Amino acid sequence: MMQLSCPWCGPRNVNEFHHDGPLHHRPDPTATTVEEWRHYLYIRENPHGVVEERWYHAAGCRKFLVVTRDTRTNTVIPAEGESR
Amino acid sequence: MTRPDNPQPSFRPPLLRRYSAAHLAARGLTQRRWPRSWRDHDLDSRYDVVIIGAGLHGLATAYYLAANHGITNVAVVDKGYMGGGGSGRNTAILRSNYLTPEGVRFYDRSLRLYEDLAAELNYNVMFSRQGHLTLAHNDGALRTMRWRAEVNKVQGIDSEVIDPRQIKELVPHLDTSTDTRYPILGGLYHPPGGTIRHDAVVWGYARAADHLGVQVHQNTEVTGIDVTDGKVTGVETTRGDIATGTVINCTAGWSTIISEMAGVEMPVTTSPLQAAVTEPVKPFLHTVVVSGTLHVYVSQTDRGELVFGASVDPFTSFSTRGSLAFAEGLAGNVLKLMPALSGMRLLRQWAGLCDMTPDYSPIMGPTGVDGFLVDVGWGTYGFKAGPVAGEAMADTVASGRVPEIIADFGLDRFSSGRLVGEKGAAAVGH
Numbered sequence: 001m002m003q004l005s006c007p008w009c010g011p012r013n014v015n016e017f018h019h020d021g022p023l024h025h026r027p028d029p030t031a032t033t034v035e036e037w038r039h040y041l042y043i044r045e046n047p048h049g050v051v052e053e054r055w056y057h058a059a060g061c062r063k064f065l066v067v068t069r070d071t072r073t074n075t076v077i078p079a080e081g082e083s084r
Numbered sequence: 085m086t087r088p089d090n091p092q093p094s095f096r097p098p099l100l101r102r103y104s105a106a107h108l109a110a111r112g113l114t115q116r117r118w119p120r121s122w123r124d125h126d127l128d129s130r131y132d133v134v135i136i137g138a139g140l141h142g143l144a145t146a147y148y149l150a151a152n153h154g155i156t157n158v159a160v161v162d163k164g165y166m167g168g169g170g171s172g173r174n175t176a177i178l179r180s181n182y183l184t185p186e187g188v189r190f191y192d193r194s195l196r197l198y199e200d201l202a203a204e205l206n207y208n209v210m211f212s213r214q215g216h217l218t219l220a221h222n223d224g225a226l227r228t229m230r231w232r233a234e235v236n237k238v239q240g241i242d243s244e245v246i247d248p249r250q251i252k253e254l255v256p257h258l259d260t261s262t263d264t265r266y267p268i269l270g271g272l273y274h275p276p277g278g279t280i281r282h283d284a285v286v287w288g289y290a291r292a293a294d295h296l297g298v299q300v301h302q303n304t305e306v307t308g309i310d311v312t313d314g315k316v317t318g319v320e321t322t323r324g325d326i327a328t329g330t331v332i333n334c335t336a337g338w339s340t341i342i343s344e345m346a347g348v349e350m351p352v353t354t355s356p357l358q359a360a361v362t363e364p365v366k367p368f369l370h371t372v373v374v375s376g377t378l379h380v381y382v383s384q385t386d387r388g389e390l391v392f393g394a395s396v397d398p399f400t401s402f403s404t405r406g407s408l409a410f411a412e413g414l415a416g417n418v419l420k421l422m423p424a425l426s427g428m429r430l431l432r433q434w435a436g437l438c439d440m441t442p443d444y445s446p447i448m449g450p451t452g453v454d455g456f457l458v459d460v461g462w463g464t465y466g467f468k469a470g471p472v473a474g475e476a477m478a479d480t481v482a483s484g485r486v487p488e489i490i491a492d493f494g495l496d497r498f499s500s501g502r503l504v505g506e507k508g509a510a511a512v513g514h
Contacts, residue, residue: 001409015409019399021353035499042351042442042498046340048402071354074403 002074008061016059022051023066047071102206121287122294127301130327131159133481134319135334136306136342138162139171140282140467141459142334143289144474145481146298147205152475153482156297159328161321163305167286170336173404173436174467175359175393177372177383179216179277181236181243183228183509186492187445188239190472193489195276197471198285207288209280210386214370216277217254219421221266221377228508229272236274243274255371257422266377266420277372279383279391282467289474309345309456316346316455330481332457337402337437339460346456350447351498352439355396356403357464358410360433362425364388378417389431392418396438396464406433438463445504448473449486449494457481458495465510 002014022045027036045051050070057063068077101107101119111118133149135142138160149155162168178198180191202209220226229245236243248260251271260268290300301323308320309331318327333342343350369384379395392414411433419426440463441447447461459477462469476490486494492504 001407013409014399021400038499038501039349043349044351044353046350046353046400048338048341071400072402074401074405 002076004055004065004067004076005078006057006060006063006065008063009057012057012060016057018056018058020054020056020064021045022047022053050077103208121291122300125299125301127304127321127323127326128159128299129325131299132157132328133159133330133332134326134328135160135332136162136319137169137334137336137338138166138290138300138302139169139334139336140167140286140289140470141171141336141462141473141477142332143167143286143293143300144470145332145334145459145477146300146474147289147293147296148475148478149481150293150296150298152478155478155482158293158298159301159326160293160298161301161304161306161319163303163322165302166290166300167283170436170438170462170466171282171286171470173359173434174282175381175383175391176279176282176467177216177277177381177393178211178280178468179274179372180241180468181216181218181232181272181274181277181509183232183235183506184445184504185235185239186504187506187509188236188241190489190493191465191469192239192241193475194469194472197475198280198468201285201288201471205288205292207284207291209284209288211278211280212386213276213278214372214383215254216274216372216374217251218272218274218374218376219251219258219268220270220272221268221375223269225376226270229270232272232509241274242276243272246271246273255369255373257368257424258373259421259423264420266375279372279385281386285470289470306342306345309342311346311453311456314452314454316453329455330457331455332459332477332481334459334477336439336460336462336466339439339458343451343456343458343460346451346453348451348453348456348458348495350458350460350495351442352447352461353400354402354437354439355398355400356435357394357396357438358406358414358433358435359391359393360406360411360414361385361392361431362390362428363431365390365428373421375417375421378420380414380417380421382418382421390425390428396440397435402437404435404437406435442498443503444506444510446473446493447495448477448490449480451495463510465506 003011305322310318372383374381441461
């Protein structure tokens with residue numbers, strides 16, 4: 001099974017994690033335009049290649065982590081200084 | 085119940101070599117080779133319409149452009165081979181028992197086109213109307229089914245909620261005992277549903293479109309779309325550039341990449357869906373069985389193999405590699421439904437790419453770029469909609485306006501907030 005390296009728990013099976021998607025910024029609802037808000041709600045990046053994305057270790061330490069992954073192959077690219 | 089006859093296209097395909105029983109016997113006796121079903125062409129420098137993606141949706145659109153509207157200067161380009169994407173990776177289940185009135189009307193039109201497709205295309209597409217049964221294992225699922233059944237009936241669709249005793253009569257191999265982890269409380273039975281031979285549908289449309297003058301270009305990858313002053317002017321491919329005023333994006337898995345070439349943002353993310361097939365056995369399953377709670381659907385092909393499908397993988401990816409975790413989970417869930425299958429072996433498993441939209445409905449029609457149309461976002465429900473999507477997209481191109489049957493599925497619904505929520509009926513386990 002594909003594994004993700006949790007900085008707190010070490011390498012764990014991917015089914016312990018929840019996928020949140022590419023890092024994106026939530027606009028301030030009181031200051032944003034309608035178009036910007038709809039863009040935030042519906043338009044998703046769908047990167048074909050290497051992407052930095054947020055995952056949630058739901059069945060583990062329940063912390064959020066950033067994973068760099070190639071969506072073409074599901075290869076996880078280790079962060080700098082990471083041993084694997 | 086009675087179903088009104090399909091309106092027939094005004095222009096029937098003048099197939100050069102019609103398939104028939106007499107033809108089959110003659111070929112068998114003389115051992116002469118069958119002619120090729122479609123031709124290869126050099127890429128011209130100009131077409132009236134360029135369709136990206138030679139799968140079911142692209143080929144159906146090309147066929148209906150030629151057959152219903154007489155538009156034959158059409159190129160269908162594909163970076164791979166015909167029907168090698170979602171059209172060759174789905175589980176070929178047809179049904180129309182959706183949740184929203186606009187969804188039910190749309191998919192029902194597709195089912196009616198499928199019913200007459202073999203005769204229309206002169207190609208055996210092996211439509212098997214065996215009925216479609218969705219199981220409910222909890223009160224919430226049963227409640228949604230009652231809702232779906234009533235929406236279906238109002239739209240004239242044969243669809244009803246049945247109890248475990250009726251389910252046992254329909255599918256004796258199902259475990260309907262009440263002491264299981266997920267007891268069967270009821271089911272939504274939809275007799276018009278069934279399965280079809282998916283490759284035959286693709287090949288039938290390709291053959292008919294080819295005979296009408298449409299050019300299908302395989303191994304021709306689109307590398308760019310030229311847009312000048314907000315209007316499409318051409319398409320760049322690995323085999324040369326094409327000048328055209330109309331481009332239709334009929335891809336699955338690559339719909340965001342192609343749309344980005346024209347500068348159109350799509351509310352689409354791509355995830356794989358895995359499926360598997362067993363060794364063939366004697367016919368015993370005469371109904372398509374679906375369980376949303378157990379994330380599985382099962383049908384038996386004419387060859388006797390059991391086809392299993394699942395829900396989409398829980399993260400975005402373009403990888404079509406299967407996983408052992410999927411095969412294990414699938415086998416466990418199938419055995420919860422039908423314990424008698426414990427001795428069966430899987431032959432192979434595969435994955436296809438599903439373009440998911442926020443409301444689990446497709447996106448069809450024009451975009452902000454003049455001449456760039458989309459027929460994308462087909463998630464896990466694209467195959468059953470191929471004929472009606474092709475018919476409606478052809479109508480859109482020929483008439484210049486969006487026909488009523490797809491008016492609710494436009495890209496603009498995400499800015500106007502008129503979403504078509506089909507999450508409760510689109511597939512399993514979303």
